[in-house]
Amino acid sequence: MKKLLIPIAVVAVGASAYMYQQQSSDDNNVLSYVPSDTPLFTGQLTPFPIKDYIASSPHLIDPSDQAQIEALHDQETPSLHFLANLMKAYQDGLKDADLLVKTFGLADQVRGYFYTLGLLPVLKLEVANPQAIWDLLDQNEQETGFIHKEGKLKDVTYRIYPLTENNNGKSINLLVAQSNGILTITIEGDFVSEDLLAMALGLEKPSKSLADTTTISDIIEQHQFSDTSVGFINNIEIIKGLTSKNGNQLAQQLTELSEEEGQHPFEMLQTDVCKNELNSIAQNWPRTAFGYTQVDISKDESTLGFSAIIESKNQAILGALKALRGFIPNYTQNFENNVIATSIGLDVSQLSNSLTTILADLTTPSYQCAPLADIQYQIKASGQSLAMLGMGANMAAGVKGISAAIFDYSISENNDQAQLDSFDSLLAIHLDNPIAIFNSLKMFVPQLQQVELSDNGPAVSLNKLFPTPPELNLDAKLAIKGNHLVIYNGNKGLQEAEKLALEKLSANGIYQLSFDAKKILTPISDAAKLAGEIIPEEAMFLMDYDARMNITLDINDQGIRFDSIVNNKSPKK
Structure with missing residues (x-):
């Protein structure tokens, strides 16, 4: 449980109204570099007491995790050895809060963010001691032989670690950079332009950012979240990215990748009928919002409340x-x-009526978009079984x-x-x-x-x-x-x-x-x-x-x- 909650706690989204307003005018505010059309955003804008949380949590050592690390070490690939060492350092930190903050250069309380620039994932984390990150990576490079290359964009120097190559022999790399007390981890690849990389590194701002909107404060108010956390998956922007060629940043990137590969997997969804029907569904189910509802943490005990709402x-x-x-x-x-x-x-007395209503809504109107029509056909085929279930439930009214x-x-x-x-x-x-x-x-x-x-x-x-x-x-x-x-x-x-x-x-x-x-x-x-x-x-x-x-x-x-x-x-x- 702790292994799941700590990454959520560090990276899970949050923003008090005060912090939101205060940071909106700050050039170093991460929200200023997150496009308003991002498909996914999570962040901890109010510092999370990571050190106290670890101290208050059980010191778990999962044998399956140890086995995974050992399996990586058994491979003859330097990159997997490198990953295993980082996993081991993180796992050791879960048993010792002081060791974790020292190894990764963290403060006792941290803010973290994860979001996407279209397809491009970006992880940002506040660090108190940037040199600790470089020392950790240097040590692992010496032990494993997995060596980085160096890159530079404007005033930011970053490390490049090769991950894989695609069918055309073009590489996908892991990029690690630090600037202004913020650690940035992202991906470098063919679909990542210089402008996009600059935005990921916090060197360029989008034309409209999350800081220019009230999205975060609106979610907090709408769902009664604590003012320490909020996050969302934007279904409208995801559907727009799949059903258009340039409707948003995601759509533009998918179009570029499709043209480079000579394949068009989303072409079927980009017809007028599919675009209209899918966007209509997205408007009815616009996003999933999530965040903390309670945060009470000390060295001796911690209580975290978390909520997720599939909005409809x-x-x-x-x-x-x-x-x-x-x-x-x-x-x-x-x-x-x-x-x-x-x-x-x-x-139980409402089961029959509710199933009938849901079934009618899912099958009306009849979709013309082929993938949706196929799903609708499957739903109609199961309608008789659902009707029988509802009738049987009447016995337990x-x-x-x-x-x-x-x-x-x-x-x-x-x-x-x-x-x-x-x-x-x-x-x-x-x-x-x-x-x-x-x-x-x-x-x-x-x-x-x-x-x-x-x-x-x-x-x-x-x-x-x-x-x-x-x-x-x-x-x-x-x-x-x-x-x-x-x-x-x-x-x-x-x-x-x-x-x-x-x-x-x-x-x-x-x-x-x-x-x-x-x-x-x-x-x-x-x-x-x-x-x-x-x-x-x-x-x-x-x-x-x-x-x-x-x-x-x-x-x-x-x-x-x-x-x-x-x-x-x-x-x-």
């Missing part, structure tokens, strides 16, 4: 998806008190969701075998009329035919109806608690079922998952030790992973929204 202006599909929202109970959302919990919110959680469990060793000592858990189906659904269910399960349940009435022991092995030590109970048909085990399971009885059904979500990695793994590790078993190396690196995570999926007026919160605690705590 298609009110027919959004309305149909919102109608499907069901009930997400409180007990599944607290990762501090659970081992693992999940919930699916789904108003009144169901608003299903949820489950493990609150606590313990394992011990008994005669060299693992034994489940305790298992506090809860499974719940959320319904308008639990009694009616249960009575219908009895017709299909003979063991339940003599069981009578009432709202908040006495629970029934499932162990008497469906005996379980004694070594499992389970005594699950079946009951109805308000609008919830529940199966619980253990005291905590009972307590949460009683709390659930007080919750009224509401349409508050689609999906949720939360877990505590340490609570999941610790009992397993303890049982293995008691039994004298060896924990696989692939799992050992997770045993000290003191982290919790909550993930949700929901639909709102803006689009389809994914939210996550990750909490890490330092191994020292």
Whole structure:
């Protein structure tokens, strides 16, 4: 998890309104060199406390990463050895924050950016000690024999590392430059003109940049992001690049490459009909926006909230998806008190209507653009199956969701075998009329035919109806608690079922998952030790992973929204 979050944290986009306004007039502001039509942008415009974040995170060593590095070293290619050394330096830095900032010349807090100039990827990172980067690269060159060439554009000198050659024998190179405390990593190739390279190096500005727009502040306001982060994938500009020859920077580059290669892979999409239909779709699904919603970091503990929204202006599909929202109970959302919990919110009674609406929208009007028409044909072919699914769902009308959680469990060793000592858990189906659904269910399960349940009435022991092995030590109970048909085990399971009885059904979500990695793994590790078993190396690196995570999926007026919160605690705590 840390390996994923650190690059996101360093490179993930963010800008407070104050920083945005203050930096807009600064010639060194990176936003001034990012074209407003960039297909992709991420950045950390408010300094991220990288040193404290690493200190607060588990010190993970993934054996698979070690194997990848060793595999690169086994190759006889100097460039792969060079890459392996850099990977090793980065991995070592994940275990030691001081080492990371020293090796890569970073400050304790950093700002980073990743964006594209059409096709050209550009990574920029603030550095406090530029010489540290050169020293790292020099050392690796001496150890591997992968030597750079030197280039210069205006006042900026840069290093060129060969990556590969295309079919025409023309090379693609990695370019590394430093200027004004900013490290720039980009690509040099045939499609990279001198003007484009100058823009990537921060020597020339585009005619209209992100700094000239309110794109970043608008996204923050629209999606209630923290003012430390924001980012986007611009679907409109991507489609424009694919369906035109010179509509934007991306289109111009693709056209130049196609002419050089003598191939025209996007020619089919550049007909008037395809251009109009694809751009119409892009207008309905204009971009994916993402950023932080919470940033609380210290040396001892860190909490990061992150969101991504697939924006949509298609009110027919959004309305149909919102109608499907069901009930997400409180007990599944607290990762501090659970081992693992999940919930699916789904108003089953709306499934048929929603599927019909979505299917109708996707198949009307009939597209004339060949690739779109083919996709539409496949959707129509699946329409009958979707209709049958909707009809079948009518049998479960009144169901608003299903949820489950493990609150606590313990394992011990008994005669060299693992034994489940305790298992506090809860499974719940959320319904308008639990009694009616249960009575219908009895017709299909003979063991339940003599069981009578009432709202908040006495629970029934499932162990008497469906005996379980004694070594499992389970005594699950079946009951109805308000609008919830529940199966619980253990005291905590009972307590949460009683709390659930007080919750009224509401349409508050689609999906949720939360877990505590340490609570999941610790009992397993303890049982293995008691039994004298060896924990696989692939799992050992997770045993000290003191982290919790909550993930949700929901639909709102803006689009389809994914939210996550990750909490890490330092191994020292």
